[in-house]
Amino acid sequence: MSDKPSLARLDLNLLVPLDALLTERSVTRAAERLRLSQPALSAALARLRTHFNDPILARRGNTYELTPLAQRLTEYTSTALETARRVFESQSEWQADTSTREFTLYGSDYALSTVGAMVSRLASERAPGVRFRFMLHTPPIVEDAANRLRSVDGLLIPHGVLSDLPFDDLWTDRWVIVASATNARARAGLTMDDLATAHWVFTYQSMTAFTSATRQLQQLGLETMVDAVVESFIALPRYLVGTNRLGLVQAALVQSATAVGDVIAVEPPFDVTPLLNALWWHPSHRNDPEHTWMRALFREAGRLLETEHAST
Structure with missing residues (x-):
């Protein structure tokens, strides 16, 4: 028999305040972010401290810092929340034109202003309820791409930086x-x-x-x-x-x-x-019909960009 605690005995609702506390490093700001009262967030923090046998937030002067355990939990928590979101957003018969799914991607301002903008335009015509969250990548994000891609839908970056991850070629630039x-x-x-x-x-x-x-x-x-x-x-x-x-x-x-x-x-x-732009993604998305639709949309946007710039 496994020594791991049963999920039925874990309060998974604590993931949301834990994520807010790890991100904001403040009970006050975490409460504002979740639109909860400070006593409610303080109670959640107390339960988290009991569960982990760790203070999570440690006072340093007039501020709070994450404990070493809390720093390790940061990556796990965001991944767990994203995975849970995907579980409950999944549909047996997914239709793009009626979906309200949100796709999250990292990229440079170049990628977001070209293929990102094209994808957003195409989606507005075919799937008006689908949302895209485009975020600027940083060197640490790119260096940790294999882990980061567990909790987002893709990373827009040319070939030559990443390897050993699935990708879709989009378009060539110079x-x-x-x-x-x-x-x-x-x-x-x-x-x-x-x-x-x-x-x-x-x-x-x-x-x-x-x-x-x-x-x-x-x-x-x-x-x-x-x-x-x-x-x-x-x-x-x-x-x-x-x-x-x-x-x-x-x-x-x-x-x-x-x-x-x-x-x-x-x-x-x-x-x-030449610069070969690509969409990189995590292998866990391979059989996800919603993610497959998104990747096809990016490939189409890449072809349209290729055609536009070939004529200029």
């Missing part, structure tokens, strides 16, 4: 160099020597967070001088205006980057490796 309209070198056409001596603005720069284009610059032997790192492809061109810096953005963003007229786009003086 990298373009952007510069200030006052940058005389860029206006004349850049050479490899120009790239080697230029100052740059990068979107990511670490051992585990990088773009394929910046990695290719390194492989070409260029020791780039980086003046700023901004984790936003859409914001990057603003950091070039009035300077001689260079940056790299995807071709799909060039029109918006150059629309005002103070930024120009220049073709790189080397053969840049």
Whole structure:
């Protein structure tokens, strides 16, 4: 017989206040988030402390910090809540046009402003009750993708970063160099020597967070001088205006980057490796009909983007 406690003897309702307490690290803020009274949240915290034989929240001066156990519980709790949500949202005969399911995905601002926006538009026409929650990823999220994808529906990121996870290829883009309209070198056409001596603005720069284009610059032997790192492809061109810096953005963003007229786009003086954008997801979704529908919608959106940019 198993030594594990029976689920029937566990109060699973405590998962919700536990998640709020772990996230907010405050009884007051957790109560506000759940729209409960502070005494009710305090009672839930007392029961959680008894169950785990751990304070969960420990006072440090005027604030509270998570105990080591509470820090470990953070990932488990969000995963458990997401799994429970999926269990009770599942339907024997799922129909997209009547569903109210919410899909949650991580991506860069580039991914969210291109394929994310296209998917949202398609869904509004075919499944008006379906909701999408698009969230910006961070390097820690990408580094822990195998675990993060247990509690969300997907991660939008090009090939070259992840492996050993299911994926759907969406569309191919290319990298373009952007510069200030006052940058005389860029206006004349850049050479490899120009790239080697230029100052740059990068979107990511670490051992585990990088773009394929910046990695290719390194492989070409260029020791780039980086003046700023901004984790936003859409914001990057603003950091070039009035300077001689260079940056790299995807071709799909060039029109918006150059629309005002103070930024120009220049073709790189080397053969840049194409950018293959993909939707990555956890194997547990493989036989989920709702997730299958979502993936098909992303593939369609990718084809539409490919067609749009091929004609420009």
